[in-house]
Amino acid sequence: GAVVSQHPSRVICKSGTSVKIECRSLDFQATTMFWYRQFPKKSLMLMATSNEGSKATYEQGVEKDKFLINHASLTLSTLTVTSAHPEDSSFYICSAQHHTTNYGYTFGSGTRLTVV
Amino acid sequence: AQKVTQAQTEISVVEKEDVTLDCVYETRDTTYYLFWYKQPPSGELVFLIRRNSFDEQNEISGRYSWNFQKSTSSFNFTITASQVVDSAVYFCALSKAAGNKLTFGGGTRVLVKP
Numbered sequence: 505g506a507v508v509s510q511h512p513s514r515v516i517c518k519s520g521t522s523v524k525i526e527c528r529s530l531d532f533q534a535t536t537m538f539w540y541r542q543f544p545k546k547s548l549m550l551m552a553t554s555n556e557g558s559k560a561t562y563e564q565g566v567e568k569d570k571f572l573i574n575h576a577s578l579t580l581s582t583l584t585v586t587s588a589h590p591e592d593s594s595f596y597i598c599s600a601q602h603h604t605t606n607y608g609y610t611f612g613s614g615t616r617l618t619v620v
Numbered sequence: 621a622q623k624v625t626q627a628q629t630e631i632s633v634v635e636k637e638d639v640t641l642d643c644v645y646e647t648r649d650t651t652y653y654l655f656w657y658k659q660p661p662s663g664e665l666v667f668l669i670r671r672n673s674f675d676e677q678n679e680i681s682g683r684y685s686w687n688f689q690k691s692t693s694s695f696n697f698t699i700t701a702s703q704v705v706d707s708a709v710y711f712c713a714l715s716k717a718a719g720n721k722l723t724f725g726g727g728t729r730v731l732v733k734p
Contacts, residue, residue, distance in 0.1 A: 538721055538722070545729075546726070546727075547711065547724045547725065547726045547727050548665075548711070548722075548724045549724075550721050550722070550723075553721055595663060597663075597665065599722070609655075609667070609722065611664065611665040611667075612664075613662075613663065613664045614663040614664060614665075616663070
């Protein structure tokens, strides 16, 4: 139980286009989801906390207009990278809050975004 | 503010050697949770362990063991008799409450050579 599905696993897009990444909790309801970003050979940095039915809370330095987060249902949160540029290329991974499994965290498998 | 430091960026060992990964944390909270995750080359995060601040018992799970020392704010991880499949990046992480956002350390890349 407590599976989080993240899609796509890999995406290549052209500069200036937008890319949407989905994070779904398959067998539980997630009132809170977290979005992290990881640069190559670096650690995971929290970008934002997504709460169902309300606006996301962004970490300092993260552009909310650049990284749009929508958490419209208890099982789906999306991250849209708008007007992507090569510097947005990174590994994005979501995590859903779950009270019984892994003591609160279930991670998606991640999305590797390459902007060309 | 919370902070997690993994001083070792990369460790290379030969198979069957033991390897210990260091993790030092900083927090002002009296209640907190510590985690270790494994990230293989495929990228997904594999949960290894969670410890809460009130439980200082060391834990052993197969070839894995963890040493939590609250007095030194450390939560070290040892892999005994390492195997090639242990090659991965290992992250130590901290949260102030169950299900709260995680603060990750910089990670330690472990390379186990045959």
